[in-house]
Amino acid sequence: xxxxxxxLALLETFARIARRGSISAAARDLGLSQASASRQLAExxxxxxxxxxxxxxxxxxxTSEGHQCLADADAIRGAWDALEERFREDQPGALxxxxxxxxxxxxxxxxLTAAAVxxxxxxxEVSVTWTxxxxxxxxxEIGCDIWIKIGRPKDERLIVRSIATIERMVVASPTLLASGxxxxxxxxxxxxxxxxxxxxxxxxxxxxxxxxxxxxAATASFVTDNIFAAHQAAVQGIGFAVMPxxxxxxxxxxxxxxxxxxxxxxxxxxxxxxxxxxxxxxxxRQLFLAxxxxxxxxxxxxxxxxK
Amino acid sequence: xxxxxxxLALLETFARIARRGSISAAARDLGLSQASASRQLAExxxxxxxxxxxxxxxxxxxTSEGHQCLADADAIRGAWDALEERFREDQPGALxxxxxxxxxxxxxxxxLTAAAVxxxxxxxEVSVTWTxxxxxxxxxEIGCDIWIKIGRPKDERLIVRSIATIERMVVASPTLLASGxxxxxxxxxxxxxxxxxxxxxxxxxxxxxxxxxxxxAATASFVTDNIFAAHQAAVQGIGFAVMPxxxxxxxxxxxxxxxxxxxxxxxxxxxxxxxxxxxxxxxxRQLFLAxxxxxxxxxxxxxxxxK
DNA sequence: AGCGGTTACGAAAGACGTAAGGATG
DNA sequence: CATCCTTACGTCTTTCGTAACCGCT
Numbered sequence: 001x002x003x004x005x006x007x008l009a010l011l012e013t014f015a016r017i018a019r020r021g022s023i024s025a026a027a028r029d030l031g032l033s034q035a036s037a038s039r040q041l042a043e044x045x046x047x048x049x050x051x052x053x054x055x056x057x058x059x060x061x062x063t064s065e066g067h068q069c070l071a072d073a074d075a076i077r078g079a080w081d082a083l084e085e086r087f088r089e090d091q092p093g094a095l096x097x098x099x100x101x102x103x104x105x106x107x108x109x110x111x112l113t114a115a116a117v118x119x120x121x122x123x124x125e126v127s128v129t130w131t132x133x134x135x136x137x138x139x140x141e142i143g144c145d146i147w148i149k150i151g152r153p154k155d156e157r158l159i160v161r162s163i164a165t166i167e168r169m170v171v172a173s174p175t176l177l178a179s180g181x182x183x184x185x186x187x188x189x190x191x192x193x194x195x196x197x198x199x200x201x202x203x204x205x206x207x208x209x210x211x212x213x214x215x216x217a218a219t220a221s222f223v224t225d226n227i228f229a230a231h232q233a234a235v236q237g238i239g240f241a242v243m244p245x246x247x248x249x250x251x252x253x254x255x256x257x258x259x260x261x262x263x264x265x266x267x268x269x270x271x272x273x274x275x276x277x278x279x280x281x282x283x284x285r286q287l288f289l290a291x292x293x294x295x296x297x298x299x300x301x302x303x304x305x306x307k
Numbered sequence: 308x309x310x311x312x313x314x315l316a317l318l319e320t321f322a323r324i325a326r327r328g329s330i331s332a333a334a335r336d337l338g339l340s341q342a343s344a345s346r347q348l349a350e351x352x353x354x355x356x357x358x359x360x361x362x363x364x365x366x367x368x369x370t371s372e373g374h375q376c377l378a379d380a381d382a383i384r385g386a387w388d389a390l391e392e393r394f395r396e397d398q399p400g401a402l403x404x405x406x407x408x409x410x411x412x413x414x415x416x417x418x419l420t421a422a423a424v425x426x427x428x429x430x431x432e433v434s435v436t437w438t439x440x441x442x443x444x445x446x447x448e449i450g451c452d453i454w455i456k457i458g459r460p461k462d463e464r465l466i467v468r469s470i471a472t473i474e475r476m477v478v479a480s481p482t483l484l485a486s487g488x489x490x491x492x493x494x495x496x497x498x499x500x501x502x503x504x505x506x507x508x509x510x511x512x513x514x515x516x517x518x519x520x521x522x523x524a525a526t527a528s529f530v531t532d533n534i535f536a537a538h539q540a541a542v543q544g545i546g547f548a549v550m551p552x553x554x555x556x557x558x559x560x561x562x563x564x565x566x567x568x569x570x571x572x573x574x575x576x577x578x579x580x581x582x583x584x585x586x587x588x589x590x591x592r593q594l595f596l597a598x599x600x601x602x603x604x605x606x607x608x609x610x611x612x613x614k
Numbered sequence: 615a616g617c618g619g620t621t622a623c624g625a626a627a628g629a630c631g632t633a634a635g636g637a638t639g
Numbered sequence: 640c641a642t643c644c645t646t647a648c649g650t651c652t653t654t655c656g657t658a659a660c661c662g663c664t
Contacts, residue, residue, distance in 0.1 A: 004629070004653060007387065008314045024618060033656050038619060050394040055619065056663090065394055072390045076383060080314065083379045087357040087372055311628060311654075331643065340631050345644060365638060365643060 005043060008080055011073040013040040014052060018070050019143055021060050071140045071157075078278030085283050095284045096125035101146040103292075106227045106247060107271075108132040112148070115295035119288055126284055139276065145285050147274040148292065158274040164296055165303045168266035170206070171248055171257040172240035182260055185214040192221035192239035196230045204242060206264040214264070242266045245301030271302075312350060315387055318380040320347040321359060325377050326450055328367050378447045378464075385585030392590050402591045403432035408453040410599075413534045413554060414578075415439040419455070422602035426595055433591055446583065452592050454581040455599065465581040471603055472610045475573035477513070478555055478564040479547035489567055492521040499528035499546035503537045511549060513571040521571070549573045552608030578609075 016026035017037065027037035045052050052066035062070065081097060088094055103112050109132065120128045139147060139155055147153065153160055170188065185206045195218065206214045222233045227247065234241040235256050251257040273289060297304050323333035324344065334344035352359050359373035369377065388404060395401055410419050416439065427435045446454055446462055454460065460467055477495065492513045502525070513521045529540045534554065541548040542563050558564040580596060604611050
């Protein structure tokens with residue numbers, strides 16, 4: 001049995017194999033020969049006394065033990081990375097390493113990508129993997145560092161911070177209505193509606209500035225799961241829509257959309273940041289998140305929390 | 308620069324050196340040559356870019372970075388150990404590894420040591436380091452797994468569980484008073500007192516079963532920091548004493564001591580178990596703690612918490 | 615066939631122990 | 640001068656890449 005093989009390297013190789021679903025691909029990533037990677041995986045399995053990855057020729061799959069091990073491996077590697085970083089913090093700007101982040105599609109496209117790119121430019125030694133996805137992700141499976149999500153992640157093993165609230169309002173193209181405004185929420189029922197699938201059904205609750213609530217049943221004439229599509233539909237006057245304020249702030253300024261019910265608002269959404277407990281003290285992760293939050297603060301219609 | 312040295316081994320060597328205060332001693336423990344241990348320490352320092360241990364010939368001392376690193380090193384090694392154990396759990400009884408525990412002196416002497424010994428006997432592959440100490444310990448410095456303490460540890464980085472409450476009462480030798488009982492707390496002021504230094508000063512608050520409070524100023528005729536000494540003094544009739552019920556349950560039964568104020572009690576103490584976050588999932592640590600708690604449950608006058 | 619994982623073998627790399635050097639109380 | 644850490648050197652273990660082998664699609 002080999003003794004001198006770095007156990008942390010074993011974990012790294014294993015994690016790479018698990019995520020790439022291929023030993024040879026992982027070996028390429030790590031600058032090893034396939035043989036080496038294969039041997040390291042076998043070695044780890046021997047040490048732990050369990051099969052971690054089921055090989056069925058051209059098909060690798062994690063065993064249940066493999067799933068558990070992957071989470072642990074990330075935690076351990078994260079802790080080591082944090083230790084290595086800890087004392088490099090003194091030399092600012094010398095950040096290095098990898099960051100994997102997942103953010104909501106629209107927020108990513110319109111605002112956060114610029115911040116992510118800027119961060120990478122300031123820290124050239126850091127490699128950023130930037131995924132835009134609105135769905136619930138399998139956080140540990142993909143080895144994510146930061147996950148920004150609308151709503152609150154369900155996974156209780158994650159560290160979750162509420163970072164902002166998203167104000168939403170009822171808007172429509174000025175061409176839709178002669179008056180440009182309507183008086184009471186109930187009048188919405190007579191107007192067609194552009195609905196955004198993932199966020200709400202076809203009924204909605206509005207709250208007035210005084211705290212009064214109104215339940216409105218909307219008749220959806222256009223339903224989409226993509227906010228850009230919904231936006232286009234609304235601007236072209238198909239119907240009214242419930243939109244995050246940050247998303248349509250410019251349209252309001254230029255008069256492409258109007259606030260149909262200025263004294264009423266749709267329920268706010270919460271924006272959360274989820275972090276794995278693994279690299280808790282990672283400086284680069286902290287700074288990256290701070291950078292994203294800075295960008296969010298610039299966004300009109302977004303109410304940042306925590307200083 | 309060496310590349311293939313197991314980073315976890317580096318951490319282990321460092322931790323051993325830090326705790327033993329000597330490279331050669333650590334090397335002996337680990338079955339290495341002094342040269343190897345020295346090299347490994349140097350290698351770790353190079354990797355982290357910081358001096359961890361100050362060598363002043365015949366005197367090793369941790370730098371401040373060394374202190375931080377030691378805590379991290381324990382966490383990382385603990386996480387790896389937990390990973391190794393995780394899949395061995397299936398074979399019960401096959402526990403192995405080391406446990407370092409610190410418990411209060413009196414509790415250890417009278418009750419817990421039997422449990423610790425029993426545990427070791429059931430798991431011969433486990434090595435138990437068993438320290439009896441009432442003082443605040445530097446948990447991470449000594450690499451402790453389980454610390455049972457009267458009161459609540461201050462270190463916020465530890466996982467702390469309240470495991471029992473300790474009922475305390477005012478007792479005295481029947482030879483001290485003709486009546487064997489007194490009526491009101493204030494009457495204590497006229498009787499000499501045996502005081503236990505670490506737990507309270509010379510004033511004390513008593514609570515009646517109905518919730519009434521009474522402040523009593525006692526005149527100490529015998530002050531000691533050792534509960535066995537205090538006990539002897541009390542039994543020999545020097546004065547009354549405030550004692551944990553579990554400690555004097557037998558004396559009450561045999562009439563060596565009497566409950567002076569059966570309807571009044573001194574403030575309860577809380578017994579806590581502190582664990583380092585490091586080896587959170589360590590099976591052996593969990594089982595060991597459970598074993599100690601089982602023993603505590605047998606103790607008369609101790610109120611266990613959490614099932 | 616072609617792609618991917620495992621096993622065999624030679625070569626190179628690195629770590630270990632021994633031993634010498636140096637500093638301190 | 641005894642102790643303890645550091646550095647140098649030769650040996651030996653171990654790992655790596657190449658390459659052959661095998662099992663699927």
